[in-house]
Amino acid sequence: xxxxxxxxxxxxxxxxxxxxxxxxxxxxxxxxxxxxxxxxxxxxxxxxxxxxxxxxxxxxxxxxxxxxx
Amino acid sequence: xxxxxxxxxxxxxxxxxxxxxxxxxxxxxxxxxxxxxxxxxxxxxxxxxxxxxxxxxxxxxxxxxxxxxxxxxxxxxxxxxxxxxxxxxxxxxxxxxxxxxxxxxxxxxxxxxxxxxxxxxxxxxxxxxxxxxxxxxxxxxxxxxxxxxxxxxxxxxxxxxxxxxxxxxxxxxxxxxxxxxxxxxxxxxxxxxxxxxxxxxxxxxxxxxxxxxxxxxxxxxxxxxxxxxxxxxxxxxxxxxxxxxxxxxxxxxxxxxxxxx
Amino acid sequence: xxxxxxxxxxxxxxxxxxxxxxxxxxxxxxxxxxxxxxxxxxxxxxxxxxxxxxxxxxxxxxxxxxxxxxxxxxxxxxxxxxxxxxxxxxxxxxxxxxxxxxxxxxxxxxxxxxxxxxxxxxxxxxxxxxxxxxxxxxxxxxxxxxxxxxxxxxxxxxxxxxxxxxxxxxxxxxxxxxxxxxxxxxxxxxxxxxxxxxxxxxxxxxxxxxxxxxxxxxxxxxxxxxxxxxxxxxxxxxxxxxxxxxxxxxxxxxxxxxxxxxxxxxxxxxxxxxxxxxxxxxxxxxxxxxxxxxxxxxxxxxxxxxxxxxxxxxxxxxxxxxxxxxxxxxxxxxxxxxxxxxxxxxx
Numbered sequence: 001x002x003x004x005x006x007x008x009x010x011x012x013x014x015x016x017x018x019x020x021x022x023x024x025x026x027x028x029x030x031x032x033x034x035x036x037x038x039x040x041x042x043x044x045x046x047x048x049x050x051x052x053x054x055x056x057x058x059x060x061x062x063x064x065x066x067x068x069x
Numbered sequence: 070x071x072x073x074x075x076x077x078x079x080x081x082x083x084x085x086x087x088x089x090x091x092x093x094x095x096x097x098x099x100x101x102x103x104x105x106x107x108x109x110x111x112x113x114x115x116x117x118x119x120x121x122x123x124x125x126x127x128x129x130x131x132x133x134x135x136x137x138x139x140x141x142x143x144x145x146x147x148x149x150x151x152x153x154x155x156x157x158x159x160x161x162x163x164x165x166x167x168x169x170x171x172x173x174x175x176x177x178x179x180x181x182x183x184x185x186x187x188x189x190x191x192x193x194x195x196x197x198x199x200x201x202x203x204x205x206x207x208x209x210x211x212x213x214x215x216x217x218x219x220x221x222x223x224x225x226x227x228x229x230x231x232x233x234x235x236x237x238x239x240x241x242x243x244x245x246x247x248x249x250x251x252x253x254x255x256x257x258x259x260x261x262x263x264x265x266x267x268x269x270x271x272x273x274x275x276x277x278x279x280x281x282x283x284x285x286x287x288x289x290x291x292x293x294x295x296x297x298x299x300x301x302x303x304x305x306x307x308x309x310x311x312x313x314x315x316x317x318x319x320x321x322x323x324x325x326x327x328x329x330x
Numbered sequence: 331x332x333x334x335x336x337x338x339x340x341x342x343x344x345x346x347x348x349x350x351x352x353x354x355x356x357x358x359x360x361x362x363x364x365x366x367x368x369x370x371x372x373x374x375x376x377x378x379x380x381x382x383x384x385x386x387x388x389x390x391x392x393x394x395x396x397x398x399x400x401x402x403x404x405x406x407x408x409x410x411x412x413x414x415x416x417x418x419x420x421x422x423x424x425x426x427x428x429x430x431x432x433x434x435x436x437x438x439x440x441x442x443x444x445x446x447x448x449x450x451x452x453x454x455x456x457x458x459x460x461x462x463x464x465x466x467x468x469x470x471x472x473x474x475x476x477x478x479x480x481x482x483x484x485x486x487x488x489x490x491x492x493x494x495x496x497x498x499x500x501x502x503x504x505x506x507x508x509x510x511x512x513x514x515x516x517x518x519x520x521x522x523x524x525x526x527x528x529x530x531x532x533x534x535x536x537x538x539x540x541x542x543x544x545x546x547x548x549x550x551x552x553x554x555x556x557x558x559x560x561x562x563x564x565x566x567x568x569x570x571x572x573x574x575x576x577x578x579x580x581x582x583x584x585x586x587x588x589x590x591x592x593x594x595x596x597x598x599x600x601x602x603x604x605x606x607x608x609x610x611x612x613x614x615x616x617x618x619x620x621x622x623x624x625x626x627x628x629x630x631x632x633x634x635x636x637x638x639x640x641x642x643x644x645x646x647x648x649x650x651x652x653x654x655x656x657x658x659x660x661x662x663x664x665x666x667x668x669x670x671x672x673x674x675x676x677x
Contacts, residue, residue, distance in 0.1 A: 005449045035488060037334050044337035045482075052479030059489065073405075075614040077626040078343045078412035090406040095350060102354055102389065105528065106361040109385060112522035116372050161439025244435070245374050252519035254451035254464060258440035261451075302452075303460050329460075 019054035026053070026060060034063055071309045114246065119193025126225055129155055129199055130185040130214050133167035137286055138265040139165040141186065141199075142217060142315065150220040154315050156198045156265060157186070158238045162255070164263025164294075171205050181217075185210035191242035196282060219315055228311040229321075231330070232270035234285065236260050240267070253302030260294050260301055268307070268320055283311065283320040296324045304330040335484050347413040350391075351420060358386050380431045387534075388508065394418055395505060395536045399543035405612070408623055415481040418501070422471075422478035429471045432464070444530065463515030466578035470507035473500045495607060509533055563650060563657040569596070569674055572656070577620075579611035582660040587611075587647055589656055590620060590631050591607070595671035597631035598647035598658050605642070633668040651675075 027046050032039050053060065074084035083091070084293040131152075138156060145152040157165035173179050186207045191198040201207040220235035220246075236259035239247030246252055260266045287293035288310075309322035338344070359382045366381075383540055394417050401407035435452065435458030437444035452462040457569040477498055486494045509529070517525050558565040568579045572591040579601050580587045586601040588611030599620065601611045615621070619628035619637060629636055629644055636642040641667030651672050663669060 001452065002446065002450050005446050006443075009443075009445055035484070037487070038484070039334055041335045042337060045335055045484075048337050048482055049484050051475070051481075052482075052485060055476060055479060056485075056489065063488075075616070075621070075623070076405075076408050076412075077616060077621055078409070079341050079626045081342045083343065083409060087406050087409060095408075098393070099354060099357060102358045103361050105389065106358050107365055108524055108528075109411060110362060110365040110369055112520075112524040113366075113370065114520060114522075116370055118372065162441070163439075175675075188652075245372060245377050246519065250460070250463070250514075250521075251520075252436070252518055253460070254447065254462070255436040257451045258437060258442065258447060262441045 016054055019057040022057040022061060023050060023053040026057075026064070030064060033067065034060060106299060116245040117193060117240075117247075119240070119242040119245075120191070121246075122190040123191065126187050126202065127190050128185050128187045128189075128209055128231075129201075130183065130210070130212070131155060132183050132217055133169075133179045133180060133186075135169065135180050135286070137290060137292055139169045141184070143211040145215075145217055147218070152219065152315055154219065154317050156196075156237060157188075158191075158198055158200050158264050160200055160202050160204065162236075162238075162259045162262040162264070164265065165201055166263050167205065168201050168204050171210050174207075174295065176208060176211060179208075179211070181214055183212040183215045184208060185212070191238060193241040194280065194282070195269075196237065196241050198237060200238065200243075222313045225310045225312045225321075227308065229306065229308050230268070230270040230283075230320075231304070231306045232268055232280075233304060234260070234265050234297060235269055236264045236301075237282075238264050240269075249302065256302045257298055263292075263294060263300060265292070266294060266297055266301070281318060283318040284314065285320050285322060288321050288323050290321060293322075295325065297322075297327065300327050300329060306330060335482070343409065344413045344416070348416050349407075351417055355386050355420065355424070357389065357504065358389065359383075362386075362604060376431055376435045380428055380435065383424045383428040383431070386463050387428060388512065390417060390421045390424065391505060392532050392536060394421060395501065396539055399539040400656060402543040402547060403539075407625065411624055412626075414664040419478045419481055422474045425471055425474055429467065430469075436464075456667065458514065459518060463511050463518075466507045466511035467515070467601075470504040470511060473504040473507070473656045477501060477504075483605075491604065491607065505536070560657070562659050562661060563648075564660060566656045566658055569651055569654055569656055572596075575615040577611040577613070578656070579609075580658060580660075582658070584663060585647075585660040587654075587658055588620075589649060589658060590615060591674070592618075594674050595631075596649050596651065596656060596674060597669065598649045599631065599634040600645040600647075600662065600665075602644070603627050604636075604644060610644070631664055632671050635666045 026034070074087050076084055076087050126167060129141065131143035132145070133139070133141050139154045140154050142152040143155055157166050159168050165230040169179070186199060186201065187203065187209050188199040188201045188207055191200060213278060217302065233248060235248055236256040237257060238259055244252060244255065268285045270281045270283065272279045272281050285293065285297065287296070306328050307322055308326040309320040312319050312321070362382050362385065363378060366378055367448040368477065394414060397407065397410045397414055401411045433448060437447040440447060442450070448464045448468055451461070452460070454460040455462060477500060477549045480489065480494065480497060488494050489497065499571045512529060517529065562578070564582050566589060567578050567592070572589065575592055577588040577590045580589065585599050589596060589598045592615040599610065601609060603610050603622040603624065603626055605622065605627045608622040608627070610620055610622055610629070613621045613629065616628070618630070620631050622627050627636065628640070629642065634644040634646045645662035645665050646667050646669045647662060648669060649672050650657045651674060
């Protein structure tokens with residue numbers, strides 16, 4: 001039981017850590033290409049979507065990979 | 070053109086009737102909110118009048134003992150043999166054993182020696198505890214060795230009791246409430262961390278709730294923190310041998326004789 | 331939407347909305363705290379925060395869940411729906427404070443990692459009254475986090491409206507978890523009938539509103555099974571049954587259609603708004619555009635396109651008028667296809 005919980009938290013932790021890295025990279029470079037409507041959006045907008053992106057980063061990764069042939 | 074009003078959020082103004090309707094709704098909602106907030110406080114269980122002197126360090130002098138849990142004896146009266154036990158606990162959800170062991174690594178064994186300890190006082194329902202808030206800095210003074218003669222404990226007797234296992238640190242002051250379902254996990258963590266488990270048995274009736282507190286030990290008189298974790302923080306009944314250790318009642322219990330209700 | 335994103339697209343109504351919402355939250359917590367300190371002055375600061383935020387969030391959640399059915403029952407509640415997402419995010423923030431304080435108070439500074447402690451300290455998963463209720467609250471908080479984090483319209487287009495809607499239906503799962511969290515947790519200790527009665531009223535009130543709104547909706551929805559059909563066209567209603575600038579809706583062969591009457595003309599478009607699937611047929615024609623009753627998204631009736639700079643498009647349908655009756659062809663046109671509006675001839 002304890003091990004199961006620990007492993008689950010570890011996996012979620014690793015996933016979110018990768019999410020944070022990915023989000024920082026994407027916001028630095030490439031977000032505007034993925035979604036042109038984000039052009040010119042301010043830091044507060046980026047801050048608002050940051051937490052969600054660390055959770056749903058795989059969606060954007062897929063879009064990114066598709067876009068970069 | 071339809072006569073019914075049509076609200077559009079991005080327009081500056083709300084249609085008149087809609088505005089009036091919502092204003093009424095808002096008044097009712099606000100009134101309900103106030104009634105609920107008051108009701109929720111009013112029907113709350115009263116907190117115990119226990120006391121945690123948070124942020125205030127006090128010094129207590131007494132004769133130190135390691136077993137079964139670290140404690141010091143204060144207010145010793147040689148004539149009657151009466152003394153007051155102050156149970157020691159660590160900061161957070163830990164017992165005092167770790168800290169006292171470290172202190173004694175430096176100072177040498179302290180058992181039976183009159184010392185002064187600094188910490189935060191916890192007290193309620195006639196029981197006193199001291200949280201060694203500053204860890205190993207708690208030892209302020211080492212005085213003389215002192216022999217304490219205590220009266221012989223009463224003959225052990227078999228008892229069957231109903232009540233709840235609590236962690237005394239939270240219950241006697243740190244948390245409000247420090248008992249029951251809300252606090253159950255915390256009590257489990259505290260007892261797991263070495264805080265002495267205390268069994269609270271109800272006396273008196275529901276109108277006049279009075280309690281009797283027992284320090285809970287295994288049949289040999291040793292700590293049994295880990296073994297009793299499954300029974301912490303819920304109504305239980307147990308069969309045990311009851312005796313006294315100065316001003317504390319003590320139970321020697323076989324884990325098999327604890328039953329959840 | 332298509333104009334570029336801003337953090338929050340503030341307008342007069344949203345400001346008003348947030349002002350009154352936080353006034354309510356503030357009033358609740360203030361009254362609660364004042365009475366708490368008056369009647370039970372020995373309460374600790376942590377317990378006060380834990381209880382005030384939990385109760386405020388739970389009450390607000392009930393209001394949030396009631397807005398949907400209420401505005402379906404009476405459109406005068408629609409302004410409450412307009413900025414509901416801010417209510418949701420506010421509720422999440424309150425719940426997060428509650429959760430964080432609880433984890434610190436009850437699980438931190440111990441011999442176990444606090445997050446893991448939430449799940450293992452009390453392992454009585456098979457019992458009702460001793461159930462580890464914290465885990466339910468924790469899971470609910472995670473759902474609320476995912477919803478709050480994706481509340482911006484950016485997410486609507488990036489996750490797709492369908493997935494977004496499913497994700498945000500998670501609020502019902504979260505609500506169920508929280509009801510159980512309260513019932514197996516706090517109310518096992520604070521078990522005064524007043525608390526339980528409130529919980530019952532809340533739960534059955536929300537459930538009842540949803541069932542009631544669902545039934546009345548069903549009654550309103552015209553399912554055209556036994557109606558006249560000719561050359562692919564289905565008879566919907568008399569022309570004069572549709573109020574000017576309003577619509578009649580029809581559900582034919584699985585197509586949800588809104589038929590609008592305006593400027594002496596008739597046009598039919600898909601009844602579902604692209605933004606959050608709002609019922610366009612309950613909207614109006616404002617400034618020549620079909621306007622969604624939920625958030626005011628607009629579409630031109632003759633081609634189902636949002637006026638520039640916006641880019642939303644919905645499906646359109648062929649309509650005709652025969653002897654004073656409106657007929658519609660439920661085979662949809664490509665989204666945004668121009669369909670010549672039918673001119674109503676004066677009888």
